[in-house]
Amino acid sequence: xxxxxxxxxxxxxxxxxxxxxxxxxxxxxxxxxxxxxxxxxxxxxxxxxxxxxxxxxxxxxxxxxxxxxxxxxxxxxxxxxxxxxxxxxxxxxxxxxxxxxxxxxxxxxxxxxxxxxxxxxxxxxxxxxxxxxxxxxxxxxxxxxxxxxxxxxxxxxxxxxxxxxxxxxxxxxxxxxxxxxxxxxxxxxxxxxxxxxxxxxxxxxxxxxxxxxxxxxxxxxxxxxxxxxxxxxxxxxxxxxxxxxxxxxxxxxxxxxxxxxxxxxxxxxxxxxxxxxxxxxxxxxxxxxxxxxxxxxxxxxxxxxxxxxxxxxxxxxxxxxxxxxxxxxxxxxxxxxxxxxxxxxxxxxxxxxxxxxxxxxxxxxxxxxxxxxxxxxxxxxxxxxxxxxxxxxxxxxxxxxxxxxxxxxxxxxxxxxxxxxxxxxxxxxxxxxxxxxxxxxxxxxxxxxxxxxxxxxxx
Amino acid sequence: xxxxxxxxxxxxxxxxxxxxxxxxxxxxxxxxxxxxxxxxxxxxxxxxxxxxxxxxxxxxxxxxxxxxxxxxxxxxxxxxxxxxxxxxxxxxxxxxxxxxxxxxxxxxxxxxxxxxxxxxxxxxxxxxxxxxxxxxxxxxxxxxxxxxxxxxxxxxxxxxxxxxxxxxxxxxxxxxxxxxxxxxxxxxxxxxxxxxxxxxxxxxxxxxxxxxxxxxxxxxxxxxxxxxxxxxxxxxxxxxxxxxxxxxxxxxxxxxxxxxxxxxxxxxxxxxxxxxxxxxxxxxxxxxxxxxxxxxxxxxxxxxxxxxxxxxxxxxxxxxxxxxxxxxxxxxxxxxxxxxxxxxxxxxxxxxxxxxxxxxxxxxxxxxxxxxxxxxxxxxxxxxxxxxxxxxxxxxxxxxxxxxxxxxxxxxxxxxxxxxxxxxxxxxxxxxxxxxxxxxxxxxxxxxxxxxxxxxxxx
Numbered sequence: 001x002x003x004x005x006x007x008x009x010x011x012x013x014x015x016x017x018x019x020x021x022x023x024x025x026x027x028x029x030x031x032x033x034x035x036x037x038x039x040x041x042x043x044x045x046x047x048x049x050x051x052x053x054x055x056x057x058x059x060x061x062x063x064x065x066x067x068x069x070x071x072x073x074x075x076x077x078x079x080x081x082x083x084x085x086x087x088x089x090x091x092x093x094x095x096x097x098x099x100x101x102x103x104x105x106x107x108x109x110x111x112x113x114x115x116x117x118x119x120x121x122x123x124x125x126x127x128x129x130x131x132x133x134x135x136x137x138x139x140x141x142x143x144x145x146x147x148x149x150x151x152x153x154x155x156x157x158x159x160x161x162x163x164x165x166x167x168x169x170x171x172x173x174x175x176x177x178x179x180x181x182x183x184x185x186x187x188x189x190x191x192x193x194x195x196x197x198x199x200x201x202x203x204x205x206x207x208x209x210x211x212x213x214x215x216x217x218x219x220x221x222x223x224x225x226x227x228x229x230x231x232x233x234x235x236x237x238x239x240x241x242x243x244x245x246x247x248x249x250x251x252x253x254x255x256x257x258x259x260x261x262x263x264x265x266x267x268x269x270x271x272x273x274x275x276x277x278x279x280x281x282x283x284x285x286x287x288x289x290x291x292x293x294x295x296x297x298x299x300x301x302x303x304x305x306x307x308x309x310x311x312x313x314x315x316x317x318x319x320x321x322x323x324x325x326x327x328x329x330x331x332x333x334x335x336x337x338x339x340x341x342x343x344x345x346x347x348x349x350x351x352x353x354x355x356x357x358x359x360x361x362x363x364x365x366x367x368x369x370x371x372x373x374x375x376x377x378x379x380x381x382x383x384x385x386x387x388x389x390x391x392x393x394x395x396x397x398x399x400x401x402x403x404x405x406x407x408x409x410x411x412x413x414x415x416x417x418x419x420x421x422x423x424x425x426x427x428x429x430x431x432x433x434x435x436x437x438x439x440x441x442x443x444x445x446x447x448x449x450x451x452x453x454x455x456x457x458x459x
Numbered sequence: 460x461x462x463x464x465x466x467x468x469x470x471x472x473x474x475x476x477x478x479x480x481x482x483x484x485x486x487x488x489x490x491x492x493x494x495x496x497x498x499x500x501x502x503x504x505x506x507x508x509x510x511x512x513x514x515x516x517x518x519x520x521x522x523x524x525x526x527x528x529x530x531x532x533x534x535x536x537x538x539x540x541x542x543x544x545x546x547x548x549x550x551x552x553x554x555x556x557x558x559x560x561x562x563x564x565x566x567x568x569x570x571x572x573x574x575x576x577x578x579x580x581x582x583x584x585x586x587x588x589x590x591x592x593x594x595x596x597x598x599x600x601x602x603x604x605x606x607x608x609x610x611x612x613x614x615x616x617x618x619x620x621x622x623x624x625x626x627x628x629x630x631x632x633x634x635x636x637x638x639x640x641x642x643x644x645x646x647x648x649x650x651x652x653x654x655x656x657x658x659x660x661x662x663x664x665x666x667x668x669x670x671x672x673x674x675x676x677x678x679x680x681x682x683x684x685x686x687x688x689x690x691x692x693x694x695x696x697x698x699x700x701x702x703x704x705x706x707x708x709x710x711x712x713x714x715x716x717x718x719x720x721x722x723x724x725x726x727x728x729x730x731x732x733x734x735x736x737x738x739x740x741x742x743x744x745x746x747x748x749x750x751x752x753x754x755x756x757x758x759x760x761x762x763x764x765x766x767x768x769x770x771x772x773x774x775x776x777x778x779x780x781x782x783x784x785x786x787x788x789x790x791x792x793x794x795x796x797x798x799x800x801x802x803x804x805x806x807x808x809x810x811x812x813x814x815x816x817x818x819x820x821x822x823x824x825x826x827x828x829x830x831x832x833x834x835x836x837x838x839x840x841x842x843x844x845x846x847x848x849x850x851x852x853x854x855x856x857x858x859x860x861x862x863x864x865x866x867x868x869x870x871x872x873x874x875x876x877x878x879x880x881x882x883x884x885x886x887x888x889x890x891x892x893x894x895x896x897x898x899x900x901x902x903x904x905x906x907x908x909x910x911x912x913x914x915x916x917x918x
Contacts, residue, residue, distance in 0.1 A: 030663055030682070032663075032681045032682045032683070033664075036681070064683075153612075153647065156647045156648060157647065157648055157649070157650070157651075160644060160647055160648040161648055163644065165644060165685075166642075166643055166644035166647055166648075167626045167643065167644075167685055183625075184625055184626065184643055184647075185619060185622065185624060185625035185626075188612065188615045188616060188619055188625055188643075189615060189616055189619040189620055189625075190616070191616070192616075204489055204491075205492075220703075220706060221706060221707070221710070222491045222495070223489070223491045224491070224523075224703035225703070226624075226626055226685035226702060226703075243685060243702050243703070243706070244679075244683035244684070244685075244702075246706070247679065247680060247702070247705070247706065247709065248680070250706065250709055250710065250713075251680070251709065251801065254709075254713040254717075255797055255801065257717070258713075258716070258717055258720065258793060258796075258797050259793060259794065259797065261717065261720060261721070261793065261890075262720070262789055262790050262792070262793025262794065262890060263786055263789050263790055263793070263890075264790045264793070264794075267794070270798065270801070270803040271794055271795070271797075271798035271803050271804055271812075272798070272803060272804060272808070272811065272812075276815060276818055276819065276822075279815075279819060280819050280822045280823060283787075283790050283819065283823060284822070284823055284826055286786075286790075287783070287786055287787060287790070287823055287826070287827065288826065288827070288830060290782070290783075290786050291779070291783055291786075291827050291830055291831075292830070294778065294779045294782050294783065295779060295834050297778035297779055297782075298775050298776055298778070298779050298834075301774060301775040301776075301777075301778065302775050302844055305771055305772075305775065305844075308771050308774055309768070309771045312764055312767055312768045312771075312774075313764075315760060315767055315771075315774040315777070316757050316760040316761050316764065317757055317760075318760075318774070318777055318778060319753065319756035319757070319760065319777060319778070319781055319898055319902065320750075320753045320754060320756055320757050322778055322782075323749070323753050323756075323781075323785075323891075323894065323895065323898060324746075324749075324750055324753065326782075326785075326891070326894070327722055327745075327746055327749050327750075327891040327894075327895075328742075328746060330721055330722050330890060330891050331721050331722055331723045331742050331745075331746070331891075333721070334717060334718060334720065334721025334722070334723070335718065335721065335723075335726070335730055336730070337717075338714055338717050338718065338730075339729065339730035339731070342710065342714065342729070344729040344730050344731060345730055345731060349731070352731065353730075353731075356735060356738075359735055360735060360738060360739050360742065363735075363739045363743070364739060364742060364743055364746055367743055367746070367747065368746065368747070368750050371747060371750055371751070372750075375754050375757075385761055385764075431720075431721060431722075431789060431890050431891070432782075432785070432786040432789050432790075432890070435782065435785070435786075435894075436782065436786075439778055439782060443778065
């Protein structure tokens with residue numbers, strides 16, 4: 001809110017080179033607010049503003065900008081400015097920026113870092129994408145077991161600036177192995193001469209650098225912590241992950257899942273920031289795959305062409321039948337994929353889910369079948385559109401709906417299990433994908449029922 | 460993990476009434492781990508275990524259980540045990556439990572609280588559902604401006620136990636109005652004689668008790684904090700919201716959105732915990748609405764019955780045409796709904812989104828149209844299924860696809876705006892809903908193109 005209001009004022013100060021007023025802005029405002037306003041300015045204005053900011057404030061503000069704005073700024077800033085910001089940035093935010101840049105830019109930027117920071121940055125970038133290593137920061141406070149609370153407080157007062165968070169203090173042994181994880185709240189309420197090693201922490205299973213970020217999300221949900229420790233393969237404490245980064249991971253993962261469920265590849269950037277070309281490409285791939293799948297329906301319809309021309313009334317209900325199968329499949333697949341993403345359902349539950357979905361499919365199919373019969377009965381009372389055999393047509397629709405809905409529900413529920421079992425992302429089993437699959441088989445069900453029930457009368 | 464392994468052991472201890480070993484479990488284990496194991500036990504075993512736990516540990520462990528387990532436990536526990544736990548629970552978790560219970564149970568439980576806790580609980584429950592008030596806890600540390608760091612540390616050591624988090628210290632004036640919000644990290648690194656009022660905090664716009672929880676999520680994403688202050692209508696500091704609750708809100712909202720996108724009402728509980736009846740009901744409503752919408756397709760098909768019986772070949776492509784419209788609509792609606800949920804797109808952006816989606820629709824429609832023409836041309840080289848006028852049929856399919864995809868994309872993109880403008884939840888514009896809408900209109904587009912192109916030849 002602040003942002004929208006004061007953008008023009010800042011613009012004014014910048015164009016008038018009124019550095020004194022500019023300085024007052026960054027002392028009065030919180031950094032996230034500052035970042036919000038900055039992101040609405042032109043890149044040249046941003047560069048000027050950043051020149052006025054003190055080193056640490058500049059780096060902190062820079063961290064709150066989105067990666068696109070950051071990239072533009074890096075291009076527009078002088079080398080000295082870039083050096084200042086990159087070296088001051090917190091290591092996890094720097095990784096998030098670097099991993100989005102092309103390799104040659106990354107190596108240029110790494111050369112601008114101090115040897116110390118360069119080692120940190122390279123180590124973090126060496127962890128696999130989507131791993132906890134890419135999320136963590138090595139800036140935490142670790143203290144030996146034999147210190148007292150008062151010694152730790154003194155230590156924090158001297159060295160705390162460098163830590164990403166002081167919400168948790170880590171206790172390590174002489175080898176650097178994690179011994180305890182003490183929340184600052186448990187720590188501050190203890191007498192100042194208590195020995196740290198005796199404090200009752202909660203021995204939390206630490207994250208591993210190679211863990212998937214998704215695992216980290218689950219752990220944060222379980223432990224309700226603002227930070228969790230990360231250890232390497234030798235159980236040495238190497239970093240921490242903070243919950244603000246987890247919040248971003250959660251939203252990103254959800255966005256990906258939702259976009260996949262909608263039947264497309266996940267966009268990597270906000271909707272309005274993606275170029276038209278990139279967006280069309282992400283959508284066209286799946287749309288074409290689905291289209292090619294759907295052309296099978298034309299062949300199936302062609303196979304039953306004789307029946308259709310004999311009883312045109314059958315063609316009238318094709319959209320109704322196949323979409324009912326598609327909709328029930330879409331519901332089932334959505335439920336199962338989400339339950340899997342939340343860890344509520346695992347591969348081992350397939351049998352339980354199958355039983356449930358068959359039951360649900362029977363209920364829903366019977367319901368829609370009854371509705372279909374009702375529709376045709378009522379319609380036939382006023383019109384002769386469905387001919388003298390309208391009741392048989394009605395029964396055909398009813399049984400076809402029952403079959404198609406059960407089948408759609410079952411396919412939708414089981415496909416995510418099959419994909420996961422094959423090591424693929426269950427979210428690929430999108431609603432449109434299931435609908436296409438069910439359309440094809442649904443037609444076969446429909447015409448088979450029709451041939452069975454209408455032979456000798458309409459067919 | 461710990462849970463799955465040690466459940467049987469705990470069961471053994473309980474059945475043998477081996478309270479000494481049980482006690483060692485809760486001193487060695489972290490509370491979230493304890494809660495994980497407990498939730499796999501029978502309710503009678505849980506009650507016994509809770510009897511062994513000290514008061515505060517019992518309440519803390521209880522907080523980590525899900526609402527269903529909590530409810531079962533409340534029913535199974537003796538009144539004294541319930542009194543102990545409810546009074547010790549942190550206020551925000553208690554609200555989350557109470558808001559799920561029927562009114563008569565809530566009033567019974569409220570009577571068990573101490574007068575002090577009862578006031579707190581009632582106040583929180585009086586805030587509207589989905590409001591920040593329902594999420595917050597009144598247990599925070601607030602200090603006057605003129606205290607020194609050292610005075611605050613002494614105060615925390617005495618009164619910190621009661622606070623939900625010590626990650627942020629709130630500075631208030633004599634009226635109880637929020638003056639500053641100082642992270643513990645900024646606080647601990649200052650000399651101990653610094654006066655609190657002089658510390659540079661980040662003046663963060665506080666949440667209001669009546670704000671929507673969704674707004675709180677946005678603020679947490681913006682400010683990267685582990686807790687945010689909440690003020691009442693008179694700007695008095697009345698509580699704080701912690702990020703662990705926000706993580707739960709985010710996941711819950713995403714689950715709701717995903718389930719709505721899948722074409723059903725949101726389930727309120729995990730998939731496997733919902734009864735079959737409740738689940739069928741949540742799914743049947745939308746399935747029936749969509750079905751009734753789809754019956755319109757039968758009427759439209761009936762309207763074109765003469766054309767279909769003259770040129771049966773037209774019927775063959777009905778599923779292909781309408782599903783292409785549905786799929787492109789489903790992509791567009793998914794993208795827009797998600798962008799809205801993340802705040803990337805607001806109502807004011809409708810024109811920009813419309814321009815984009817028309818362009819995307821043209822590209823995607825042209826692509827599918829070309830694919831369709833190719834399919835028919837290739838097929839006709841080997842088969843006479845589509846008759847002598849196969850090229851005209853091919854052109855009909857091509858133009859129909861172009862029209863249907865553009866129309867589907869546009870409907871899918873604009874419907875969420877329309878719903879939001881009308882004050883409804885944009886996520887109601889689910890993929891199946893858009894597909895049904897586009898199926899109906901898509902048929903009209905298809906047959907209109909056919910009549911236009913095939914009159915005099917096939918029709």
